[in-house]
Amino acid sequence: MDLIRLKNVEKRYKNGVTAIYDLNLSIEKGSFVFVVGGSGSGKSTLIKMLYREEKPTQGQVIVGGLDVAKLKNKKVYKLRRKLGIVFQDYRLLPKLTVYENVAFALECLGEKKNDIRMKVLKALEDVGLKNKIHSYPDQLSGGEQQRVAIARAIVNDPKLLLCDEPTGNLDPVKSMEIMQVLEDINKNRGTTIIMATHDKEIVNKMKKQVITLKDGHLVTNKKKGRYEDEAI
Amino acid sequence: MKLFRMLGRSIRDAFKSVIRNFSLSLASISCITITLIIVALAVIASFNVQNFTQEIEKDMTIVVFLQNDATEEEAEEIGKQIKALENVSSYTFETKQEVKEKMQQESDVFNAVLENFDEEESPLKDTFQVKVKEIEGIKGTAKKIEKMEKVAVVRYGEGMVDKMVSAFTSIEKVTYGIVFALILVTIFLIVNTIKLTISARRKEIGIMRLVGASNFTIKTPFIIEGMVLGVFGSIVPILISTFGYIAFYDHFNGYLYSELIKLVRPEPFIYHVSLIVLVVGIIVGMIGSAGAVRKYLKV
Numbered sequence: 001m002d003l004i005r006l007k008n009v010e011k012r013y014k015n016g017v018t019a020i021y022d023l024n025l026s027i028e029k030g031s032f033v034f035v036v037g038g039s040g041s042g043k044s045t046l047i048k049m050l051y052r053e054e055k056p057t058q059g060q061v062i063v064g065g066l067d068v069a070k071l072k073n074k075k076v077y078k079l080r081r082k083l084g085i086v087f088q089d090y091r092l093l094p095k096l097t098v099y100e101n102v103a104f105a106l107e108c109l110g111e112k113k114n115d116i117r118m119k120v121l122k123a124l125e126d127v128g129l130k131n132k133i134h135s136y137p138d139q140l141s142g143g144e145q146q147r148v149a150i151a152r153a154i155v156n157d158p159k160l161l162l163c164d165e166p167t168g169n170l171d172p173v174k175s176m177e178i179m180q181v182l183e184d185i186n187k188n189r190g191t192t193i194i195m196a197t198h199d200k201e202i203v204n205k206m207k208k209q210v211i212t213l214k215d216g217h218l219v220t221n222k223k224k225g226r227y228e229d230e231a232i
Numbered sequence: 233m234k235l236f237r238m239l240g241r242s243i244r245d246a247f248k249s250v251i252r253n254f255s256l257s258l259a260s261i262s263c264i265t266i267t268l269i270i271v272a273l274a275v276i277a278s279f280n281v282q283n284f285t286q287e288i289e290k291d292m293t294i295v296v297f298l299q300n301d302a303t304e305e306e307a308e309e310i311g312k313q314i315k316a317l318e319n320v321s322s323y324t325f326e327t328k329q330e331v332k333e334k335m336q337q338e339s340d341v342f343n344a345v346l347e348n349f350d351e352e353e354s355p356l357k358d359t360f361q362v363k364v365k366e367i368e369g370i371k372g373t374a375k376k377i378e379k380m381e382k383v384a385v386v387r388y389g390e391g392m393v394d395k396m397v398s399a400f401t402s403i404e405k406v407t408y409g410i411v412f413a414l415i416l417v418t419i420f421l422i423v424n425t426i427k428l429t430i431s432a433r434r435k436e437i438g439i440m441r442l443v444g445a446s447n448f449t450i451k452t453p454f455i456i457e458g459m460v461l462g463v464f465g466s467i468v469p470i471l472i473s474t475f476g477y478i479a480f481y482d483h484f485n486g487y488l489y490s491e492l493i494k495l496v497r498p499e500p501f502i503y504h505v506s507l508i509v510l511v512v513g514i515i516v517g518m519i520g521s522a523g524a525v526r527k528y529l530k531v
Contacts, residue, residue: 051442073447080444091439107241108445110234152443 002026003160003192004050009059011045011216019045021216023059027194029159032186034203035196036227037213043196046213047164050194051085052076064159081109083160084153084191088168090145092137092152098124099133102152109156123151126188127181143174147181154185161185163195167202175202203227238449246457249429250464257461260418260425260520264465264513267414272473272509274407279501281400284493285367288396292367294374294388296360302382307358310380314362317376319369323362331356357384415516422461422520423527426454430528437529451525458521459514466513470506477502 004027011020019042027033035043048054049061052068061068064082071079092101102123106116124130127147137145146166153161163182167175179202186193197203203210203226210225211218220228250257296314298307307325314323326334335356336343349355362377364370370388378386430437440450478498486495 076441077444077446080442082444085442091435091442093436093439104439105443108440108443108449110238110449112237156443 001029003029003064004194005060005062007060007062009049009056009061011042011049011054012057019216020049020056023218025211025218025221027192029192030186030190032183032193032206032208033195034206034208034210034225035194035213036198036203036210037219038198040215041213042216043213044164045216047162047194047196050160050162051083052079081156082158083162084150084156084158086146086149086153086161086163086166088165090137090142090149092145092148094137097134097136098129098140098148101137101148102155105152105155119155119157120151123155124148126154126185127151141174142170143177146170146174146178150178150181150185154189154191157189157191159192161191161193163193163197165197166195167197167199172201175199176205179206200227238452242449242453242456243460245453246460249433249453249457250460253425253428253432256425256428257464260421260461261465263414263418263421264462264516265468267411267418267516268466268469268509268513269472270407270414271411271512272469272505274411275505275508276473276477277407278404279505280496281404283496285396285400287494288367292364292370292388294360294362294364294370294377294386296362296377296383297357297385297387298359299382299384300357302358306382310382311360313380314360314377317373319364319366319373321363321365323360326359326361328356328358331359418516419520419523422458422517423524425461426458426521426524427528429454429457430524451529454525454529455518455521458517458519458524460517461520462513462515462517463510465517466510469509469513473505473509474502477505 004025006023006025009020009023009025010018012018019040023046035046037043045054049056049068050063052071056069059069063079066079066082068079093104096104099120102120103116106119111119121130121133124133127150129144129147129151132140132144137148140148146169150161150166161182166182167178170178182193182195183206185191207224209223210220210227212220212225212228296310298310302310304327307327311323311325314320332346332349336346346356362373364373374386374388377383437450481495481498484495486497487493488495
């Protein structure tokens with residue numbers, strides 16, 4: 001079954017810029033998908049529509065059975081609980097430790113302390129940071145901070161993990177470490193992963209499904225694809 | 233269970249943020265304090281005024297003198313008419329003879345003077361003493377009685393009563409006006425305090441939204457923070473009004489100026505006042521923070 005289905009989606013921002021034109025797309029459960037394209041190609045907009053930071057101006061976006069465009073502001077949390085999101089700038093809370101940062105996600109949902117503890121430790125183990133749970137974000141390297149962010153995104157065991165340029169601030173070695181973590185999550189937890197990136201090297205090494213966007217149009221959608229030069 | 237856990241967290245967050253933004257919180261708290269002191273004074277005053285107007289109302293009578301030539305039947309008829317009036321609660325009737333006897337008992341001078349008159353030439357008149365239900369309506373009632381046949385004179389202490397009623401109502405209006413204005417200022421200050429908290433926690437709120445916290449979860453800590461400000465703000469007014477009123481009551485032995493103005497006994501009255509002050513504080517804090525949340529928290 002498809003986890004995500006987009007039908008004739010168009011997104012035009014209020015300033016008149018159209019970021020996405022007539023996009024049709026479906027993504028299977030359990031897949032690992034790269035969304036590639038240069039700056040302004042619409043890949044961030046696509047990701048944003050999937051977690052309803054932005055609403056499509058036309059068409060249908062269905063994520064896990066929820067029609068995102070019709071979702072009322074008050075009900076957005078229902079969608080957000082089904083997915084995890086990772087950003088380029090990590091978005092950790094500086095005054096909380098690694099453990100507390102990850103636990104924060106579950107505290108917001110009102111889970112029990114014992115459950116929180118179990119899930120947080122499991123998630124931190126999955127990203128390989130179990131030995132740093134009492135550190136603060138500013139005591140960690142960029143790669144480690146991004147792994148904390150990933151742990152926070154997966155702690156609630158979501159069906160879908162959205163990553164908006166997660167390796168954008170990292171060097172190639174650290175980037176590959178992050179990719180390894182993401183691949184493990186995809187394999188072991190069965191989490192569907194959609195990752196927007198413009199890192200050619202990563203895309204070519206991973207050999208996953210690649211969706212290429214250019215100026216808001218879908219150019220290619222290939223299984224085991226490569227970073228197409230025309231997308232640059 | 234889940235709700236209680238969330239509520240516990242909200243309360244903890246609220247106290248944290250009151251302490252974190254201490255200077256602005258203090259400004260809000262002081263403003264609430266001043267407002268509530270005046271609210272407390274207003275409540276105490278209005279309860280006392282109500283209390284002694286009620287006392288006065290109980291004593292307030294319209295005295296009706298009939299014309300000298302009124303017969304017994306006519307007097308009886310007038311009695312019926314008075315009874316039928318809306319605002320009348322009860323009346324008593326005294327004949328000339330009864331009035332005369334009463335007055336003679338009251339003083340030796342009257343006794344000596346009245347001794348010389350017999351029934352026919354007595355200057356005294358048959359008298360009704362009418363009690364009213366509502367003091368505000370006493371004027372109208374008096375006028376209606378005045379129009380009845382064979383009624384000579386109607387008296388109810390016109391000037392005094394009118395002035396008293398209008399003085400109380402204008403004092404009440406001014407107090408309500410002041411309280412209203414102060415509450416507005418307080419709400420404005422609370423909105424700003426909470427706004428600061430919201431902006432200080434913008435990042436946290438963003439993450440809460442991303443991980444799927446419901447709007448209720450995000451808003452509650454700020455609403456509770458406003459209520460906490462209200463509770464803190466009501467402590468001093470409650471202490472002042474409680475001990476102040478007890479001291480005031482003891483100093484005047486329960487009466488103000490004369491036996492006529494009786495103060496309300498401090499217990500349990502002062503507990504009611506404290507409760508009103510606390511509730512007003514909490515509600516004002518809640519309204520302020522709800523306003524700030526609606527305005528500055530786009531969730």
